[in-house]
Amino acid sequence: MKIPAGRPSSRKRILEAAEALAREQGPGNISLDAVAARAGLSKGGLLYNFPTKAKLLEALVEMHIERAETALERSIGAGPEGRNAMALAYLRYCRQEMIDRPEPASGVLAAIAENPEFIDPVRRYQKQVMERLRERSADLELSTLAFLAIEGFWSLRLMESDCIRPDEVQRVLDRLERELEGVDPA
Amino acid sequence: MKIPAGRPSSRKRILEAAEALAREQGPGNISLDAVAARAGLSKGGLLYNFPTKAKLLEALVEMHIERAETALERSIGAGPEGRNAMALAYLRYCRQEMIDRPEPASGVLAAIAENPEFIDPVRRYQKQVMERLRERSADLELSTLAFLAIEGFWSLRLMESDCIRPDEVQRVLDRLERELEGVDPA
DNA sequence: ATTACTGTACCGTCCGGACGGTATTGTCAA
DNA sequence: TTGACAATACCGTCCGGACGGTACAGTAAT
Numbered sequence: 001m002k003i004p005a006g007r008p009s010s011r012k013r014i015l016e017a018a019e020a021l022a023r024e025q026g027p028g029n030i031s032l033d034a035v036a037a038r039a040g041l042s043k044g045g046l047l048y049n050f051p052t053k054a055k056l057l058e059a060l061v062e063m064h065i066e067r068a069e070t071a072l073e074r075s076i077g078a079g080p081e082g083r084n085a086m087a088l089a090y091l092r093y094c095r096q097e098m099i100d101r102p103e104p105a106s107g108v109l110a111a112i113a114e115n116p117e118f119i120d121p122v123r124r125y126q127k128q129v130m131e132r133l134r135e136r137s138a139d140l141e142l143s144t145l146a147f148l149a150i151e152g153f154w155s156l157r158l159m160e161s162d163c164i165r166p167d168e169v170q171r172v173l174d175r176l177e178r179e180l181e182g183v184d185p186a
Numbered sequence: 187m188k189i190p191a192g193r194p195s196s197r198k199r200i201l202e203a204a205e206a207l208a209r210e211q212g213p214g215n216i217s218l219d220a221v222a223a224r225a226g227l228s229k230g231g232l233l234y235n236f237p238t239k240a241k242l243l244e245a246l247v248e249m250h251i252e253r254a255e256t257a258l259e260r261s262i263g264a265g266p267e268g269r270n271a272m273a274l275a276y277l278r279y280c281r282q283e284m285i286d287r288p289e290p291a292s293g294v295l296a297a298i299a300e301n302p303e304f305i306d307p308v309r310r311y312q313k314q315v316m317e318r319l320r321e322r323s324a325d326l327e328l329s330t331l332a333f334l335a336i337e338g339f340w341s342l343r344l345m346e347s348d349c350i351r352p353d354e355v356q357r358v359l360d361r362l363e364r365e366l367e368g369v370d371p372a
Numbered sequence: 373a374t375t376a377c378t379g380t381a382c383c384g385t386c387c388g389g390a391c392g393g394t395a396t397t398g399t400c401a402a
Numbered sequence: 403t404t405g406a407c408a409a410t411a412c413c414g415t416c417c418g419g420a421c422g423g424t425a426c427a428g429t430a431a432t
Contacts, residue, residue, distance in 0.1 A: 032423085112345075127348075145358050230391090
């Protein structure tokens with residue numbers, strides 16, 4: 001767990017290379033040779049960092065979840081303790097992520113393509129989010145709706161679908177945010 | 187285009203075998219041999235029906251889109267010409283599909299894994315749905331929200347995530363349906 | 373001496389796809 | 403009605419290449 005500094009650590013470079021390849025060549029077509037070449041090291045070097053392809057894919061999924069968890073945690077910390085606090089935090093984290101990271105999380109698809117078991121951590125993460133929504137929602141149905149819509153948004157981004165224009169997305173999320181902040185429940 | 191009857195046509199059996207394998211072994215792990223074996227014919231026979239693997243995956247995507255299109259069309263025909271007719275039809279089609287076809291559309295993932303270009307038909311389909319929503323919505327934001335939520339729902343099903351309980355899903359969709367039917371816009 | 377690699381050579385396996393058969397069922401002229 | 407041919411729907415094998423992974427000798431920095 002050392003950070004040699006200078007250029008990003010090999011581990012990080014490898015993970016980003018794998019991610020980029022998954023996006024460009026298709027999630028099922030990332031070979032160790034290609035990843036190594038793209039990351040700017042030898043195959044031996046790659047296998048030094050990740051002894052098997054499975055470990056690499058596992059790390060890819062883990063990276064995304066860790067990013068999501070810390071960003072979400074930050075959003076929860078920043079937000080107020082209002083009516084549907086958790087859903088609002090989740091929605092705001094999602095909006096920030098849209099700006100910060102326009103690229104889809106194709107690495108996760110690559111992992112799933114290889115072995116469906118690699119989604120398990122994602123499922124755990126989602127379950128945890130839903131659990132917190134259940135605890136901290138004045139209007140659970142509305143919060144769940146927000147969760148589903150955000151999930152749908154990730155999914156569209158994953159397929160790089162442009163069926164909804166950015167301004168339309170903004171308006172929908174604005175509306176959702178207003179309703180979560182809540183004028184009245186029912 | 188003959189229908190030999192007796193058991194389902196080889197084409198259909200092959201597509202279903204590929205689908206099942208994608209679900210079980212992972213979308214990136216369907217080999218022609220495995221598909222042939224599962225479909226109950228030889229590799230030669232498979233390649234007679236689908237001259238290349240790409241054609242098979244293409245057909246897999248096409249099958250899903252055709253199913254979705256006809257089911258959606260039927261739902262549009264059955265529904266009334268109310269306030270947010272298109273979104274309501276889409277939502278009702280989705281609810282019906284939940285019952286009729288509990289298995290996720292893993293075949294589409296298999297195609298994407300091999301070559302991201304295979305999503306193009308899906309994107310076209312989504313664009314077409316959104317276009318119709320734009321034409322036939324009293325409250326476009328709400329309709330778009332419904333579209334996103336449904337997309338999210340498909341996505342959760344694709345990952346076989348059980349983070350939301352079925353009864354919770356039902357309640358959210360009930361609520362969405364009521365709001366789309368509309369007591370008042372704003 | 374340890375860490376973090378590079379570079380090359382290699383192995384075994386899997387997989388897509390080409391290809392040469394084969395069985396069955398028409399079709400049609402003589 | 404029979405023989406000639408052809409189309410349909412497959413079977414089973416084989417080949418070449420890609421890929422995951424191993425092994426190992428060397429190296430430059432710390």
